[in-house]
Amino acid sequence: MAYTDGYTLYTVSVGCQRKGGTMGSEQTPPGGGSSTFEFLWREGDRPRSSPGPRPGLSVTQVVVAAIAIADADGIDAVSMQQVAKRLEVTPMSLYRYVPSKKHLVEAMFDEASGAPPGLDAVPGGWQVRVEAWVTALWGRYQAHPWMLRAQVSQPIGPNQLAWLEALLAVIKDIGLTYEEMVSLALFLTGATQGLARISTDLARAAGEDDLISFGEALAAVARPDRFPTLSALLSAGTFDLPAGAAGEATSTETDLTFGLRQLIEGIEAHVAARAERG
Template sequence: MTEYSSGDPHRTLELLWGDRARPSRGPRPALTLNQIARAAIEIADADGLAALSMRAVAERLGFTTMSIYRYVPGKAELLDVMVDTVNAESPMLEQVEGGWRAKMEVCAREEWELFHRHPWVLHLAWHRPALGPNGTTAYESALTALSGIGLSDKEIVAVFNTLYGYVRGVARASVDARLAERRTGQSEDEWWSSRERFWRELADPQRFPTLNRIRNSGAFDVVEMDFEFGLERVLDGLEALVAGRSHGGTAEGGAI
């Protein structure tokens, strides 16, 4: 299930951009917002968003639940802070040598790794971002890497969304496969082995000749989608667009 940011936007922006160490009321702070966010991230990394609650965070830190509310109004706002905290792990592409493609390759692979370190992020709606400083800085870095190569502003956004959407989609499939094995105790190979009857009795080669030919060739032996293969094909397509612009194609200006 996808979760949507539903916290108070004004309070969230204060938490993300203001003094993140100061509680809203009470005596001298014994915690920082960063400590709370890190504890919450550890819980979500280990057991998913279903295990995350203000009480669970408080217990992990050795404080009362009410003491956590002095820093964060609720779980919705905490999720926004958590997302922006992990967004600090996104690469700064200005530090990557090479052209736009080299930078986007680094961006894609780093985001792929980030999603596997923090799989719960995949269950949050990415089209409604937290709008924190770390996420905004990473987004600025990516848009800058795509600027000045002949694309219009709309195309810059579309190119980034295409690449990010691919990485996120394949990461979700990969994470779901690992989660299924963890929760059921059954590997992908074991799952398919238990359904051997499908191939033996139901997938008639006369009715499904292409499916059987590809299966017999061993092409289905790869359990996870080939991230690198797909990444290269997406980048090839985007590179063709950029090359077309540099050879006289027109780009409509204007930001969306």
């Protein structure tokens, strides 16, 4: 592996990009120079020493502008035209920085993921750190709900791999096999993401007037003969929200931590039983 040493998380990158980039091995992966992978791992500031005018923007600026739009108006509002308008350039000029909109969205996702939390400083055992990791990831999704709707083919960006690494480091020495570590990491990632998605969906429905809330919908159709358990829960007020739209996020977070704690307990029992057997 002979990539250049000077790559950076593009969180701090400032320079522009070349068509093929210069990182990576000589034999480019199938798909050629515009693969998402290469784009996400492009090098940061490239010392300019070529003819032509100086670029007026940077990849990061484009990505950040797109994220701002997505934060404000959702992922569907992110179009090349809108991003260009925000940066006060023509739509086509964006293609000097981003190979395609698909690449832009993937870069948005990785950028919005940010750096994982530092878990070494967290006091307590691995259980606490795992929970801290999950909570931090949950926080990212709450800050950028569009991430849960964005079409990202694979988690292979620098930040995403850093998150994975951070979690694996926490559960490295708790008594799991390598395969189990990967299983657990993927499970936690998937569970957090899945539940965050449900959470934001519910919150949006509770917030927007033209959408019916889950409780209302349930009340309209949950007849005891057809949905007995749901009806029982409904009658008991289990779906009544604590306080307005904001309550949705916190209540779903409760669901997440509940499941997480049970999961952790199960893992503890699992590794304890294994240690006992030898």
